[in-house]
Amino acid sequence: MSARKAPAGAAKTQSYRAAYQQLNSIAAELEAGETDLDKVLPLLTQAQAAYEICRERIDALRAALDETAPLGTELEQDAADSTEAVKDDSDDDDDLYF
Known part of the structure; x- marks a missing residue:
């Protein structure tokens, strides 16, 4: 890697x-x-x-996510729903005959 200087304004446009x-x-x-x-x-x-650049992009993404919904709310509900479904299915295993 060479020690080149980035052109002025490159920090704003770099992904x-x-x-x-x-x-x-x-x-x-x-x-x-x-x-x-x-x-x-x-x-x-x-x-x-x-x-x-990385830190600014991450901070901007966090701010955007915080504006739309509290972090994790939807995921926590989905996890709770799937846990209940697993509990309901566990009774069906008692009917298996070997």
């Missing part, structure tokens, strides 16, 4: 996926331990910018 892949790439390069010391600071700057 979550691209930023996440950039973070993974930078992490792998730094973990390998073969990175030239002169490239470490630019890589860390790029990683910080990519992290900010």
